[in-house]
Amino acid sequence: MERVSTHIDRVIGATLPLEDVWGPFLTRISAFYPLRPEVEAGLRRVLTGPLQAPPRSDLRKSDGHHDGLLILASGFAHSYRLLENGRRQIMRILVPGDICDYGFLSGIAATTGGDRIMSFGSARVGRIDVAHLIVLCETHPELMRAILRASAVSHASMEECVISLGSRTAIERVGHFLCEMRFRLELVGLVGSDTSFDLPLKQAEIGDALGLSTVHVNRTLQTLRKEGLVSMSLGRVTILKPGLLAKLSSFNSQYLLGQPQRASYSKH
């Protein structure tokens, strides 16, 4: 029932003019630094798209241009790298509202390292021309600040990834991953009132993100289910005991908020 209506919503939503495609992005970016209405309007003006990206397509190539700021408007995606040994390492999971990569800040493409960005299911992608963005940032410094904070949060997120891969066990990794997903999706209003959310990743993909084999991801998820911590099926996840899961995986949402540092330390 729930799933059916969700699906219908989505199909209709894509054609209804009522849907605000840029909603998640604007919500997210202005949470980092409050944007005045005219700045949001300015952003909407320079946003082109959304382009419909077919499932499993390279988002950077689906968009013809090679510079500019790519935004995931809807759907899920991931940035990853294929390694010499045939393995795939997923660096980052992208959820609606996310900026796909921050290469535009420095003019250095992440593709230098062989990184790609690929949608999981079908996705919609928006784009802002760098030239337009620069103009907008110059007139509204708050926008640049918001973007820099978004970039900092993306960076912090990656640090958390290093922690996971470097010193967390399988259960902790998976638990942490699920907590992070829920939190990020909550920020853009994609968690239902029953606290469940869509997560269209195969177990193999979760493994590639967390440095675990598919088989072990499967067994770890089973453990989490047996413990009654999460319920998971058909790409829909419910975290049944958020507090416990967060504690078990030492998840602390702090790093995803991007709030400015405290003025002074408590030390001394």
Next chain:
Amino acid sequence: MERVSTHIDRVIGATLPLEDVWGPFLTRISAFYPLRPEVEAGLRRVLTGPLQAPPRSDLRKSDGHHDGLLILASGFAHSYRLLENGRRQIMRILVPGDICDYGFLSGIAATTGGDRIMSFGSARVGRIDVAHLIVLCETHPELMRAILRASAVSHASMEECVISLGSRTAIERVGHFLCEMRFRLELVGLVGSDTSFDLPLKQAEIGDALGLSTVHVNRTLQTLRKEGLVSMSLGRVTILKPGLLAKLSSFNSQYLLGQPQRASYSKH
């Protein structure tokens, strides 16, 4: 012989006015984006310090101020986090000339996540006041570009770290680590003519950086030595077969250069 003279150089260097403390930093930053002499001069003017940081001290606290851009002028350091389970994960090794963290770009302190920056041996730290930096960047946009590229390279470096922790074996990790160290030290002129370089890390610390136990780091290093790939003792490393080691660990220096993206793709 070699070591003794190196040591003396250092001790004397600290007091000799002849030594250019900011040399490594300026070399490094202007490699990212060429800076005109007057910009370099401007940087020197706003650089305060260097402050002598005692071994194993918190660099952010040794410096009284909490904002501003910290620069490692000499010595080695690392940013790390202490985890609930008592483990320590090292995120980044800092070598002379490195900017310690990029929190100043967004006003979000990395300390939010509990990260610290600590010197390995004794180190010297410089600092640029944010206000000064902003003025300088506004007059010389090239400087901001250079800093953003430095930030991008630091980010790419972290991605490489994710790859290592997520999908490389112990030998590959250690090999890659040594290749990266040599390359970064080469960029600031800290590799001797015999291609050897100082690396004042204990095996336990290498382990904390690479997600390996001390014992396994030890055995891995022994393997590398037995294979005749590296020689390592007393904190001095020589990579005997750079090509082989790089191949073995799939090291590609590209990501450390921070050169702008190619204008077009070779694809299609």
Next chain:
DNA sequence: CGAAAATTTGAGATGGATCAAACGTCGTGG
């Protein structure tokens, strides 16, 4: 010289990988 810190060695335990097969589930076409 002696104590503390690092490196090295040995033996045993284990978390997670690998390989292979069985079992759903779903969309497709007959």
Next chain:
DNA sequence: CCACGACGTTTGATCCATCTCAAATTTTCG
């Protein structure tokens, strides 16, 4: 409506890279 094939999940059995614990050895340094 069912048979089919593709794909994802699950299960079982085995293996191995790496960890842990503990002690010996070497190095560092007061």
